[in-house]
Structures are given as C-alpha cells and as structure tokens.
Amino acid sequence: MNEPRSLLIVTADDFGLTPGVCRGILQAAERGIVTTTTALAVGPAFADHVGALVSSGVPTGAHLAAVGEDPPILEAAEVPTLVDRRGRFPVSWRQFVVRAATGRVDADDLRREFTAQVQVLRDAGVHPTHLDAHQHLHLWPTVRDVVVRVAVDQGVEAVRVPWTRSAGITALAVRRLATSLRRHVERAGLRTTATSAGMDDAGHLRRDRLIATIDTLRHESPPSAELGVHPGEAVDPDRLRYHWGYTWPLELDALCDPDVAAHVESSGFRLGTFGDLPGPVGSD
Secondary structure (H helix, E strand, O other), X not given: OOOOOEEEEEEEEEEOOOHHHHHHHHHHHHHOOOOEEEEOOOOOOHHHHHHHHHHHOOOEXXXXXXXXXXXXXXXXXXXXXHOOOOOOOOOOHHHHHHHHXXXXXXXXXXXXXXXXXXXXXXXXXXXXXOEEEHHHHHHOHHHHXXXXXXXXXXXXXXXXXXXXXXXXXXXXXXXXXXXXXXXXXXXXXXXXXXXXXXXXXXXXXXXXXXXXXXXXXXXXXXXXXXXXXXXXXXXXHHHHHOOOOOOHHHHHHHHOOHHHHHHHHHOXXXXXXXXXXXXXXXXX
C-alpha cells in the first residue's frame, strides 16, 4: 500500500499590492504550483484586480494589515492607535512592535480594522479560507489574540503559523512566538499546517532555493506544510515603491517551471489548500 502523501499548500502572498503582483499570482496559480493566495484589502491594486481573482476561483485568505504605509479601511479617527499623522499604517513590523511594546496600540482598534478588512473581501466576493497578517505581524501577542478572535467571530476556519529555521536570537524569538501562536490557534479550534517554510528566503525563492526548500520540508516529513511565495510580473512600475529587494519575476518563473512541479510530485507531496486540512486534535 502506498504511503499517504503529505499536503503542501503553496501560498502566494500580497494579492492587491501592485498590478504586476496580482497578475503574477494568477499566472502562478494557473500555470504553476501555487494553490492559494492571500489578499490585502488595503492594497493599492486590490479594487482593480479583485474581480479577476474571484473569476479565477483561486482560494484566498485574508492578509490582514496594520503595517505597510497604506491607510486603513476605517477612518483614521476610528483607529487612532494604528496610524501616523498622515492617517497611514507604519511602514514595517519593527515600528509597530515598538508602539505595541510601549502600550500605544489598542487591541480594539486592531479588531475593528481587521474585521473591516475581512468584510471588504467578502463584499468583493472573496470568502477567506484562512487569516494571516502582513509581515507576519500576528506573531506578536497583541495581534495574535486579535487575529484568533476575528477568525472565530468571522467563521474563518484556519490561521497561518509561520516558522523559521534560521539561527540567531531573532530566529529563536520568532520560534517561541510561533509556538505560542500555534497553541492559541489550536485552543480556539482552528486549523493550521504542521509546519511552514518561505519565511527565511522571502522574496528570493528562485528555482534552486525553491527546490531546496521543498527538500527541507520533505526531509522533515510533516503531514502538512505551507510554503509562502511572492511571484510577480517583471514589468511593474508600481513595485518601485517597495524597497524589499524581492525578486518577484524570478519566483514567478520558478513556480511555473515544470521541473519544480515534478520535484513536488517526486518528493511525496500532494498540492492542496487550507480547506484540505483536517480539523485540530479533539475536534469533530
């Protein structure tokens, strides 16, 4: 009898960020190994491209944002602890964490804004398969608790738990936060994968690195895993705003490479989505 194949969810993040990212994600789902995406309701390109996303049928999670320099869905006066004087989110997680650690972020502001972002997706015809946070912000305890609550309140059955295999103090802190996030997710009766990858090489999963990451997951033999990726088209002037150093078009090429798809198959994985995850231990 054949051994059961491990579930691999390949998630393309940041739908709505730019036109080229939106189109690249849909190409990677149509021609490559991407099985799901996450949508930024606050993304500058979201409104213009969500129709194509809905038409594609690609399963979509909510990429909840409290960072990224865009304005919130709600008015700034409704979520004052989340925005700067311009009414925009902080640029990065580092700025947010400093504010949160000093008690300057109101969890109720987060809950209202995240709920509004989920509602924007639903109003556009997207029914979120799972929740996570832009720049993995839901690792932070205040955000973690809000994301888990919003998932339960909104009937979203799964939450991403990121993971790092890097060395160093920062990586150790991330693993501790991730372990706590997993515990809270499972206590709430929500689903998540047994492990994940893509955080350590975010934006740089060119063909060789992508294959190496799949090999790492294969050697760990998890029952399920999520691989986070960031494809995008080569010509995308709007992307100049973001100084992340990501190689979006090279990831798109790698994700659509038939040899990569063959490697996933030979590694014993079956491609799927968050809807294919079993319920948490103890659930019906």
